[in-house]
Amino acid sequence: MNNEKNNIYTISDLAQRFDITTRAIRFYESEGLLSPEREGQKRLYHHKDFITLKLILRGKRLGWSLAESRELIQMYDSGKNNQQQYQKVLEKVQESRERLQQQLNDIEIMLVELEEHEDRVKQVLAAS
Amino acid sequence: MNNEKNNIYTISDLAQRFDITTRAIRFYESEGLLSPEREGQKRLYHHKDFITLKLILRGKRLGWSLAESRELIQMYDSGKNNQQQYQKVLEKVQESRERLQQQLNDIEIMLVELEEHEDRVKQVLAAS
DNA sequence: GATTACGTTGACGTTAACGTAAGGCAAGGA
DNA sequence: TCCTTGCCTTACGTTAACGTCAACGTAATC
Numbered sequence: 001m002n003n004e005k006n007n008i009y010t011i012s013d014l015a016q017r018f019d020i021t022t023r024a025i026r027f028y029e030s031e032g033l034l035s036p037e038r039e040g041q042k043r044l045y046h047h048k049d050f051i052t053l054k055l056i057l058r059g060k061r062l063g064w065s066l067a068e069s070r071e072l073i074q075m076y077d078s079g080k081n082n083q084q085q086y087q088k089v090l091e092k093v094q095e096s097r098e099r100l101q102q103q104l105n106d107i108e109i110m111l112v113e114l115e116e117h118e119d120r121v122k123q124v125l126a127a128s
Numbered sequence: 129m130n131n132e133k134n135n136i137y138t139i140s141d142l143a144q145r146f147d148i149t150t151r152a153i154r155f156y157e158s159e160g161l162l163s164p165e166r167e168g169q170k171r172l173y174h175h176k177d178f179i180t181l182k183l184i185l186r187g188k189r190l191g192w193s194l195a196e197s198r199e200l201i202q203m204y205d206s207g208k209n210n211q212q213q214y215q216k217v218l219e220k221v222q223e224s225r226e227r228l229q230q231q232l233n234d235i236e237i238m239l240v241e242l243e244e245h246e247d248r249v250k251q252v253l254a255a256s
Numbered sequence: 257g258a259t260t261a262c263g264t265t266g267a268c269g270t271t272a273a274c275g276t277a278a279g280g281c282a283a284g285g286a
Numbered sequence: 287t288c289c290t291t292g293c294c295t296t297a298c299g300t301t302a303a304c305g306t307c308a309a310c311g312t313a314a315t316c
Contacts, residue, residue: 010262010263011262011263012262012263021304021305022262022263023304023305023306024303024304024305026264026265027303027304028303031303040312041263041264041265041311041312042262042263042264042312043263043264058234058237058238060303061227061230061231061234062231062234062235062238063191065302065303066302066303067302075245076245079248079249079252080249081249081250081253086242086246089242090242093235093238093239093242096231096235097235099189100228100231100232100235102189103189103190103224103228104228106186106189106190107190107221107224107225107228109186110186110190110221111221114214114217114218114221117203117204118214121207121208121209122209124207125209138292138293139292139293140292140293149274149275150293151274151275151276152273152274152275154294154295155273155274159273168282169281169282169293169294169295170282170292170293170294171293171294188273193272193273194272194273195272
């Protein structure tokens with residue numbers, strides 16, 4: 001009975017699609033990241049909200065706090081040219097990228113060390 | 129008075145070198161990730177502990193829990209060939225790598241969308 | 257009209273990884 | 287002797303992002 005053709009979702013529609021709980025979605029709203037339409041008591045989500053949720057989850061994957069993602073979302077929502085906000089977001093993206101670079105480094109080293117460890121262990125076994 | 133030439137560190141030596149608090153170091157010990165020598169009440173850290181701390185912090189950067197890093201450390205400490213533990217660690221590294229790939233993807237998309245947003249905003253400004 | 261399914265608003269609980277005192281011991285100057 | 291410094295233990299506090307009831311409303315269905 002969902003009207004998904006018209007891009008209207010109930011809260012559990014969204015929860016299913018993004019594999020999160022309705023509790024999480026309501027929480028994001030309480031934190032000011034979502035502001036769905038209401039039909040009486042019930043929340044109605046449109047495509048815009050769908051997009052916003054996508055932003056939220058992408059932010060989470062990058063390790064952003066909800067407060068940080070909120071800034072990004074507000075920027076998009078405003079439709080205005082808030083240069084200061086834009087810079088702030090850009091910096092965050094840059095930080096994330098640098099963090100990623102460091103992590104790639106860490107992964108490489110870890111793999112090398114794991115191999116070395118294996119080699120050592122095997123040598124000890126061979127010598128016994 | 130630190131005997132760093134002989135690779136002996138006090139707790140605050142380590143804290144300084146890794147830019148963490150002594151509280152954190154003691155906490156890692158209480159979680160079974162470190163087991164420094166004692167001289168009376170005082171903790172004495174050797175090169176081995178230095179290495180372990182490096183592992184801990186690397187794990188943290190990769191988003192590992194302390195419990196996860198503990199497994200890695202135990203594997204190295206044992207010096208044995210625990211194939212099961214080795215596989216578990218290898219899987220974790222693999223997971224981290226996949227997560228990184230997803231994040232790289234996210235970053236790219238985010239940058240593209242930010243540019244698009246800028247373009248839209250500028251067009252609106254130009255039309256007014 | 258009773259059940260089932262889905263939605264709502266509180267409100268307290270949970271977890272990891274420390275932070276933050278508080279109080280005390282021991283060594284080394286001044 | 288007193289003071290400062292550094293380390294120790296114990297123990298309660300903190301934060302983010304929800305989880306988990308509870309208690310209720312409403313709408314469709316059996």
